[in-house]
Amino acid sequence: MALFPTCLTDTFYPDTARAVVRLLERLGCTVDFPLDAICCGQMHFNTGYRDHAVPMAAALARAFDGYDAVVAPSGSCVGMVREIHPKLGLGSLPVYELTEFLVDVLGVIDVGAYFPHRVTYHPTCHSLRMLGVGDRPVRLLECVRGLELIELDEAESCCGFGGTFAVKNADTSTAMLTDKMWNVLGTGAEFVTAGDNSCLMHIGGGLTRLRSGVRAVHLAEILASTEEDPWPATR
Template sequence: MAVQTTRVALFPTCLTDTLFPDTARAVVRLLERLGCSVELPLDATCCGQMHYNTGYADHARPLAAALVSAFAGYDAVVAPSGSCVGMVREVHPRLGAGGTRMYELTEFLVDVLGVTDVRAYFPHRVTYHPTCHSLRLLGVGDRPLRLLSAVRGLELVELDEADTCCGFGGTFAVKNAETSTAMLTDKMWNVLGTGAEFVTAGDNSCLMHIGGGLSRNRSGVRAVHIAEILASTEEDPWVATR
């Protein structure tokens, strides 16, 4: 049974809010199902990761300060992105912005709420890609796999070379397009080798990259954020909208 956390804020992140709003909605449905009251501060801004990673730390600093201010006073802040959470927890203090009690979704579910069975239902064959920031910076470990393994109807298949980068890396994919595409090709081959219907991850940025490649090649494999799988139930099943 979930441990109720009174004031939980959602940080949807720029990419999710702009391109994949269904993921943010899924996070809210999931957390409310588990007993949380979820709020979305309207003055929350970009975490500044793109600016910082591109060498513009001075531009990232006011964004970091604004984000910390927006989420002050909450028991916890949850984001469906290991990449942005890593920025907030590891880089914001270096920018003098202070800290924010922010969690990547799967670590919040397992470590804070103390659940691995979220009463989800997703009757499909699924493989999981651990994104670089969640794996190496946050150390989420097997939390996503434990959550997926408890989903009724879901067949979880192992991904070869799962811990290799998909090649996105934010602006890396723009500045180093040929290298990024080669890395993506390797990742897609490994995904296709699983025979999965869906590939999932904790970051929409990586899923956009992988899913875009799979779609362009008409592979039939869909990319879906883990939040949307965990929010899916028999009463409220996941519906493909992408």
């Protein structure tokens, strides 16, 4: 199988990609990382630059050709590859969002994780509406030893990121983010988690500017944490 870390994770949150590898190797997988894997073209496609998106999507397909499974810690990028690439004339890759792969392919819910903190979960729009990951992330979190999972009010509401939407419609995006942060703070959680670093960057950035003390952490980093190899914040 292969890791598709996504551009945003590879550039800004490499610890998430490392966590995915540690987690999957702990569960017995052999993980490859093709160095010629590039952007899936989502940002370009979503902003109307289809002609730019197609060659990027084709290059990604070539990089992962031949793998029996491609795993990504991002519902939005998986949605792009699975749902949009075929509409661009490309074949379909066996691509999975991380929680899909853990629950549906490996058949695992308890991954042996340990994270002794209060956590609330934000289901991202693409994972929720495009991929339909459902309760897979919640089921995985419920099996993490030491973790107290706190339900998030209006959890299915968008955080306001939406890629370039946050730039082109900053006022609307900020208003949506404010509602999301208010609900996160209302949980009393120490951490907010999600399956997409794009949403966590948006939510976490807002919470940091408020000096709220609530930290954003990708779901993969929680699932990769154990008593022997804790998340850095617990050290």
